[in-house]
Amino acid sequence: MPLHNTQYQHWEGFHLGLWQRRGTIALNGLTACLQIKGMRHVVAMCWIAALGMTAALFLIGQLLVADSIVVQWVGNLNPQLQGFARTFTSWLEQHPEVSVRTTQNVLFYYFGTFLLPVSIFALGVVLPVLITRDLASNAIIIYASKAVSRGDYLLGKFCTAFGLLALTWLGPICAAWLLGNLLAPDWRFFWHSRVALFHTVIFGIGSMVILSLLALGVSALSSKEKSAPAVWFMWWIIGGVIAPIAAQTKPWLRHLSFNYNLDQLALSVFRLGDDLRIAQDNVPIFGTMLRNIRAETMAALNSPPIWGAVCGLLAMAGIAALVVVKRVKPE
Amino acid sequence: MASALVIETQSLSKVFGSQRALDAVNLQVAPGAIGLLGPNGAGKSTLMKCLLQLQPITSGSAKLLGREVGREGREIRKRVGYTPEQDCHIPGMAGCEYVTYCAQLCGLPFQAARQRAHEMLDFVGMGQERYRKADTYSTGMKQRLKLAQAIVHDPEIVFLDEPMNGLDPKGQAQILELIQSLWKTYGITVVLSSHLLQDVDRICEQIIIIARGRVLVHDTLENLKARKRGAAEVVVMAGHAELQQACRLRQWPCELLANGHLKVEHKSESLNSLVGLLQELKLAPLELIPSPNALEETFVQALEISHATS
Numbered sequence: 202m203p204l205h206n207t208q209y210q211h212w213e214g215f216h217l218g219l220w221q222r223r224g225t226i227a228l229n230g231l232t233a234c235l236q237i238k239g240m241r242h243v244v245a246m247c248w249i250a251a252l253g254m255t256a257a258l259f260l261i262g263q264l265l266v267a268d269s270i271v272v273q274w275v276g277n278l279n280p281q282l283q284g285f286a287r288t289f290t291s292w293l294e295q296h297p298e299v300s301v302r303t304t305q306n307v308l309f310y311y312f313g314t315f316l317l318p319v320s321i322f323a324l325g326v327v328l329p330v331l332i333t334r335d336l337a338s339n340a341i342i343i344y345a346s347k348a349v350s351r352g353d354y355l356l357g358k359f360c361t362a363f364g365l366l367a368l369t370w371l372g373p374i375c376a377a378w379l380l381g382n383l384l385a386p387d388w389r390f391f392w393h394s395r396v397a398l399f400h401t402v403i404f405g406i407g408s409m410v411i412l413s414l415l416a417l418g419v420s421a422l423s424s425k426e427k428s429a430p431a432v433w434f435m436w437w438i439i440g441g442v443i444a445p446i447a448a449q450t451k452p453w454l455r456h457l458s459f460n461y462n463l464d465q466l467a468l469s470v471f472r473l474g475d476d477l478r479i480a481q482d483n484v485p486i487f488g489t490m491l492r493n494i495r496a497e498t499m500a501a502l503n504s505p506p507i508w509g510a511v512c513g514l515l516a517m518a519g520i521a522a523l524v525v526v527k528r529v530k531p532e
Numbered sequence: 533m534a535s536a537l538v539i540e541t542q543s544l545s546k547v548f549g550s551q552r553a554l555d556a557v558n559l560q561v562a563p564g565a566i567g568l569l570g571p572n573g574a575g576k577s578t579l580m581k582c583l584l585q586l587q588p589i590t591s592g593s594a595k596l597l598g599r600e601v602g603r604e605g606r607e608i609r610k611r612v613g614y615t616p617e618q619d620c621h622i623p624g625m626a627g628c629e630y631v632t633y634c635a636q637l638c639g640l641p642f643q644a645a646r647q648r649a650h651e652m653l654d655f656v657g658m659g660q661e662r663y664r665k666a667d668t669y670s671t672g673m674k675q676r677l678k679l680a681q682a683i684v685h686d687p688e689i690v691f692l693d694e695p696m697n698g699l700d701p702k703g704q705a706q707i708l709e710l711i712q713s714l715w716k717t718y719g720i721t722v723v724l725s726s727h728l729l730q731d732v733d734r735i736c737e738q739i740i741i742i743a744r745g746r747v748l749v750h751d752t753l754e755n756l757k758a759r760k761r762g763a764a765e766v767v768v769m770a771g772h773a774e775l776q777q778a779c780r781l782r783q784w785p786c787e788l789l790a791n792g793h794l795k796v797e798h799k800s801e802s803l804n805s806l807v808g809l810l811q812e813l814k815l816a817p818l819e820l821i822p823s824p825n826a827l828e829e830t831f832v833q834a835l836e837i838s839h840a841t842s
Contacts, residue, residue, distance in 0.1 A: 209655050209718050212648065212686035216610065216639030225636045233624060339620040343681065345586050347637035348610035531586040 222349050226357025231364045234327040243323050244368050247316055251373030251380075254312050258381025261304055262390060264290045301393035303476045305378075309397045310471040312374050313404060317463065320370040321437055324416050327365060328429040331358050331420035332529060345531040355417065355525060362413035371405040404470040408463050411514050415459060418521025421528040452506075456513030465510035474504075536598055538563050538689050538721050539583065543592035546578050546745075553578040555745040556592065563689075565715040567736030567753075568725040569831055575745040576725040577617060580691045584614055597688055610638055613682035613690035613720075617697065619674055621666035627673075628653060628662040631680045638685035645684070652680040657706055671698030675707065683714070689721040690714060696728055704731070711735055733827045741834045748834040756830050757823040764806055765793045767819040774813055782809070795824070 235241055263271040264286060276283030335341050344354045378398050382390045419436075420429050440458025447454035455461050539561035546554040553575050568576045581587040583596050585605045594601040599608050621630055628649050635645035653662045656676040661669070666677060675695055682690050692711065696704050712735040714720040726732055732739065739756055741749040749756070768775065775794055779786035785797045798806040803822055810817055 208651060209683075209713075210648075210651060211718070212640070212644075214640070214644050217636075217641055218639075219606070222637055222639055225633070229633055236624070334623045338623050339616070339618055340622045342586065342616050342618075343620045343622070343634065344637065346584055346609060346612070346614040346616070347634060348606045348639055348685075349637055350605060353606075531581070 216348075219349075219353065223353050223357045223360070226344075226349070226354060227360035227364060230330060230358055230361030233330045234361065234365050237327060237330065240323065240326060243319065243326075247319055247369040247373045248376070250316060250319075251377045254308070254374065254377035255380040255384065257308060258305070258377065259384045261308070262381070262385035262387075301390055302396050303479050305394040305397035306400060306471055306476050307473060309374065309378070309401045310467060310473055312377065313370075313401055313471075314464065314467055316370045316373060317408070317460075317467075320366050321412065321460065323365060323369045324362060324412060325430050325433040325437065327362075328416060328420045328433055329426040331362060331417060331429075332525070333420050333424060333426055333429045336421065336424040336528065337426065341529060342531045351529060355529060358417060358420075359413050362416045363409050366409040366412060371402070371409065374401055374405065400471045404467050407470075408466065411459070411463070411518055414518040414521045418524040421525045453509065456509050459514065459517055462510035462513045462517075465505040465507055466514070468505040469507040469510075536563075537561060537595075538597055539723075540595040541583075541592065542594070544579075544582060544589060544594050545591045546575075546582055546587060547590045553745050554582065554590075557742075557745070557747050559740065559747060559750060561738065561740070561750075563715075563719075563721040564738050565712070565722045565736045566724065566738045566740060567732035568723055568740050568742065569727070569729065569732060569827075570742035571727070571835065574742045576742055577693055578745075579742065580614070580693060580723065580725060584609065584612065584691065610685070611688045613685070613687035615675075615678040615682045615690075615692050615695055617693040621669075621674065621677060623667055625666055626663050627658060627666050627669070627677050627680075630666055630677065631662075631684050634681040635684040640685060648684050648686075649680070652684045653677075655683075656680045656710060672700060672703045675699055675703070679707065679710065683720070687720060689723065691723045691725070693725045694727075695724070696726060696731060708735060729828050729831060739827065739830075741831055743835055748837070749830060753827065757826040758801075759826070759830070762799045762801070763795065763797045763823060763825075764803060765789070765795050765819075765821040765824040766806070766810070766817050767793050767821075768810075768815050768817050771813060771815045775810075775815060778809055778813055793821075 235244070260271055271286070273283075275286045335344070341354075345351065349357075375398070378394065378401070382394060385391075416433070419433050422432060423429060437458075437460060441460050444455035444458040444461040447457075537560050539559055541557050541559045544554055544557040544559075545552065557575075557579065568579070570576045578587060582589050583594055583601060585601055585608070589602065596608050597611055601608065622633070625633065628646075631649035631652060632642070632646045635648055636642060640648065650662075653676075656679050658673065658676050658680070661673060666674070669677065675698060679692070679695060682692070695707060695711065699707060708731055711722055711724060715722050715735075715737075722735075724732060724736060733753070736753060738752050739749060740747060766775065772788060772792075772794060775796075776786045776788070779796055784799065787795045789795055796806060798809075800806075803820060806820070
């Protein structure tokens with residue numbers, strides 16, 4: 202009599218395709234990320250922030266309504282603000298396509314840059330789950346012995362990082378855009394805000410690709426679980442501190458900070474200078490406000506050092522890819 | 533499939549820096565239970581890894597299940613199972629989750645993967661511990677888990693690298709029986725790399741002996757034993773002295789082993805002469821073991837030749 206249960210059955214079913222296997226790797230990684238203590242709270246916080254953005258979009262939309270309760274409410278708070286709100290409302294009513302586009306573009310720039318640090322933090326926390334643990338436990342060998350290649354594995358892990366960023370960053374912003382426009386008084390808001398959404402998506406996807414690549418690179422640096430987050434946060438914080446100081450003497454040094462480079466990319470994509478100029482021309486009160494902005498700030502808004510930022514980000518992504526290729530091997 | 537070759541290599545070489553791990557290996561292996569023998573550092577694991585594309589081949593070519601290694605990696609690995617020598621679980625995953633995930637990586641849909649994972653964990657004799665995280669497993673449990681993940685997608689060939697390491701005698705017997713059943717009952721070709729000769733002797737039909745990256749011997753176990761015919765172990769209850777005396781008269785070297793068996797070199801291909809002698813002496817043997825140490829002797833001999841030629 203055998204010592205064990207010998208009920209072995211041959212598999213007669215079908216096999217899923219390659220993209221589903223890659224998806225399995227990505228989904229498994231994302232599940233592992235969300236199992237990290239506190240990560241679900243971070244994601245929930247981002248979606249709560251999305252509700253805040255929706256509320257902001259709703260309030261702006263309400264300004265278009267004649268004798269809007271929002272304008273009255275603002276007037277109750279401060280009579281001067283009511284004047285500003287009425288001017289703004291008349292601009293919105295006269296040129297909805299320009300005003301909605303401009304207003305939402307500025308808002309989405311702030312939404313994007315507001316959630317970016319949260320996403321960078323979340324990515325830093327989950328770094329060990331990406332590649333580090335697989336290096337430490339030799340799980341790379343198991344992946345390599347299954348019906349997936351090294352490229353499939355890396356693509357799956359890349360999608361894990363990208364997916365997490367979608368949950369903490371682009372997803373909430375896009376949801377806010379959808380909800381905000383659903384609550385708007387006019388369906389044409391969807392059409393007028395398309396440029397703001399386009400800028401958000403372009404900046405979001407571009408940054409998510411770069412950040413995901415950087416995360417894979419840092420995650421593959423070491424097989425020790427604490428090393429990868431330490432390197433990531435050091436890079437983020439030191440880069441953030443050095444960038445403004447270094448700009449005084451050697452401006453190129455600030456491009457060593459991925460955060461700074463992403464900020465410049467955002468300014469370049471959203472073209473805030475153009476929006477402010479339009480607002481200045483159409484809403485007189487804006488003209489007064491913008492005169493108080495420093496010349497350097499306006500220059501930075503109008504012509505951010507985009508090529509330096511792009512080169513910096515590409516160089517970082519290239520180095521990250523090299524690290525990954527060098528480190529992620531079965532042996 | 534049954535008649536096709538499962539492994540074909542031509543001048544397969546693998547070089548690490550200045551060290552030649554595999555040196556022009558030529559093999560044509562038919563399906564079956566195949567024992568891969570060799571001392572530590574002989575190139576057994578490297579050969580497996582080259583066939584699975586875990587290591588790139590330096591020169592030469594190889595085919596696994598009729599497909600060119602290096603060109604059709606994913607398709608080959610879909611039909612191949614592998615248990616590495618070292619631990620390789622994914623941290624934080626329970627045993628059943630891990631095996632399910634491995635099945636999914638080979639293309640099984642989730643529901644089917646989960647069902648097969650539980651079947652395979654039953655098959656390898658894992659109980660409720662499958663719901664525990666694999667990080668907490670004992671060495672024996674990890675070996676069972678490795679075997680389960682290697683066969684969960686129903687491969688045509690399984691490479692097992694030292695699967696008995698760290699197992700207690702009972703666990704060894706169970707796993708060995710499982711491995712044996714893979715070929716004998718379910719028709720899955722097994723390539724077993726081990727330095728435990730008695731395990732290989734028990735379950736394998738073909739033997740490949742490797743040393744210093746070269747294939748020294750590749751033959752069926754039956755043929756290897758045939759070469760060593762002329763010796764047998766006789767187990768008798770009494771009459772050891774009589775038998776020894778009779779062997780001496782016939783000039784057959786005879787030795788009393790520590791386990792009480794008598795090793796007789798009767799110098800003929802069949803056991804008839806020895807059986808005749810036992811009948812003459814009116815001794816009823818409890819057991820007659822022909823060519824008892826054929827594999828060990830072949831192994832040692834091959835290594836000696838290898839050392840002498842190098």
